[in-house]
Amino acid sequence: MVTPEKQEKLKTRMEALDIREEDLDEHFIRGSGKGGQKINKTSSCVQLIHRPSGMEIRCQQTRSQADNRYWARRELCERIEEKMLGEKSAKQQAIEKIRRQKRRRSRRAKTRMLDEKTKQGEKKRLRKRIRPDD
Numbered sequence: 614m615v616t617p618e619k620q621e622k623l624k625t626r627m628e629a630l631d632i633r634e635e636d637l638d639e640h641f642i643r644g645s646g647k648g649g650q651k652i653n654k655t656s657s658c659v660q661l662i663h664r665p666s667g668m669e670i671r672c673q674q675t676r677s678q679a680d681n682r683y684w685a686r687r688e689l690c691e692r693i694e695e696k697m698l699g700e701k702s703a704k705q706q707a708i709e710k711i712r713r714q715k716r717r718r719s720r721r722a723k724t725r726m727l728d729e730k731t732k733q734g735e736k737k738r739l740r741k742r743i744r745p746d747d
Contacts, residue, residue: 615683623683626690630697637689638662639682644673651676659685668692 627633644658658673659681670692672685695702718726 615680623686627686630690630693632690632693636664638664641678657681661685661689663689666693
């Protein structure tokens, strides 16, 4: 269940992004996916359409219609923020960071790294205890 504090925080965020309730078309539709008979009979999935931007959000995170209304509005705020800020958004920065981490190293960087590893291994080998039979 969403607390009143969270509702207020979302409301102020929507005002800051200039999202008005009058600009939203809200429909309740039947959900899809796992959940069986319950999900097929109840209209707890929320579809939000923001007319000025044309964005459409569908939210079916919980079985509660009220909670889904909150989550849909929150997702709308995140998407509009992302659109406004572009690459500066936190989500975009996180994606870019993962992309950089997974990126293949250049040959030069790889050889440098392997040389460093070899030197480190050499140091460790020199720290080894000396045996009398050597």
